[in-house]
Amino acid sequence: MVERYVDMLGMDETIQLLQANDTPLPVTIRTNTLKITPKTLQKRLTSKGFELTPVEGLPIAFEVAGGDYSVGATHEYLFGYYFVQGVASMVPVEVLDPHAGEVVVDMCASPGGKTTHAAQNMNNKGRLYALELNPDRMAALTANIARCGVRNGLVLNIDAKEFPSFGTKVDKVLLDAPCTGEGTIRADPTRKHSRELEDVMFMSATQKDLLAAAVQIVKQGGEIVYSTCAVAPEENEMVVQWALEQFPTLSVVETPRILDARPGVGENPDLQKALRFYPHVHNTEGFFVCKLQKRVSDPRELSRKTSPRRANRNRGR
Numbered sequence: 001m002v003e004r005y006v007d008m009l010g011m012d013e014t015i016q017l018l019q020a021n022d023t024p025l026p027v028t029i030r031t032n033t034l035k036i037t038p039k040t041l042q043k044r045l046t047s048k049g050f051e052l053t054p055v056e057g058l059p060i061a062f063e064v065a066g067g068d069y070s071v072g073a074t075h076e077y078l079f080g081y082y083f084v085q086g087v088a089s090m091v092p093v094e095v096l097d098p099h100a101g102e103v104v105v106d107m108c109a110s111p112g113g114k115t116t117h118a119a120q121n122m123n124n125k126g127r128l129y130a131l132e133l134n135p136d137r138m139a140a141l142t143a144n145i146a147r148c149g150v151r152n153g154l155v156l157n158i159d160a161k162e163f164p165s166f167g168t169k170v171d172k173v174l175l176d177a178p179c180t181g182e183g184t185i186r187a188d189p190t191r192k193h194s195r196e197l198e199d200v201m202f203m204s205a206t207q208k209d210l211l212a213a214a215v216q217i218v219k220q221g222g223e224i225v226y227s228t229c230a231v232a233p234e235e236n237e238m239v240v241q242w243a244l245e246q247f248p249t250l251s252v253v254e255t256p257r258i259l260d261a262r263p264g265v266g267e268n269p270d271l272q273k274a275l276r277f278y279p280h281v282h283n284t285e286g287f288f289v290c291k292l293q294k295r296v297s298d299p300r301e302l303s304r305k306t307s308p309r310r311a312n313r314n315r316g317r
């Protein structure tokens with residue numbers, strides 16, 4: 001597995017990555033703006049002995065230190081004032097940019113970090129489908145949705161690949177795909193030895209199937225964010241490249257380089273519009289985020305389809 005990192009990053013950076021994987025991940029939280037402002041949250045947690053440092057470039061995020069107990073064990077946590085979440089994992093929803101009034105699908109939702117984030121950016125208005133295949137992961141998803149005060153969510157315990165058969169076309173789709181989780185070794189060191197190349201290839205096939213379903217779900221002119229906490233190009237750029245070849249109306253969308261993200265890797269210059277986060281560069285989990293749009297062939301059709309949504313978005317602000 002490590003040889004593949006060397007191909008992608010070179011020897012020096014691979015060593016830095018492996019060393020960073022052996023250091024603990026900073027504890028970070030995302031303010032739930034449905035319930036509290038970042039400023040008030042900072043004041044409340046500071047009064048309990050925690051030190052909160054704002055994360056530059058993500059006004060809803062804080063790095064947390066200190067405290068006599070875990071930041072997941074406060075009253076404020078139970079009230080749903082925040083979500084304990086890595087900063088790179090906050091980027092997909094920022095890039096998806098869901099707005100009040102839109103119809104959004106979170107295809108792989110549990111435990112709900114990104115569903116609850118999307119709901120707050122939508123100000124609880126519009127429709128947010130949260131799909132999850134694994135019945136054992138439903139309790140965490142529904143508990144987080146309730147804790148965070150999400151009221152525009154519809155939770156379905158289904159295989160996301162079944163959603164296209166419902167016939168619902170949506171504005172935006174988040175596919176935070178199941179993956180080998182190589183990027184999460186800092187939080188879960190067992191991942192260091194428990195994944196083989198075979199797993200990477202298996203996940204890559206699953207990710208392609210899910211991305212194909214996302215393309216079917218999204219309406220023309222709509223957007224998809226594909227993200228993983230994997231490092232391997234086979235689970236990231238190569239999945240997107242496959243989708244670009246399969247679906248000619250799909251294109252990669254340029255997005256702001258949140259948190260100084262690095263570009264995607266590979267030969268296709270379009271894939272450099274994707275965002276990559278590395279433990280040794282960004283002091284985060286390893287993460288990949290890529291925004292896609294399903295174009296329509298006639299651009300006049302696109303403006304007709306998006307204008308009511310834009311009007312709606314303005315009302316929601």
Ligand SMILES: C[S@@+](CC[C@H](N)C(=O)[O-])C[C@H]1O[C@@H](n2cnc3c(N)ncnc32)[C@H](O)[C@@H]1O
Pocket residue numbers: 107108109110111112113114115131132133134137158159160161176177178179210
């Ligand atoms: C990376 S985790 C999602 C994390 C979540 N987005 C968050 O931010 O809290 C991937 C999830 O996808 C679920 N999953 C895997 N295959 C799926 C499928 N075909 N349809 C729906 N969910 C699926 C897994 O059970 C797992 O809960």
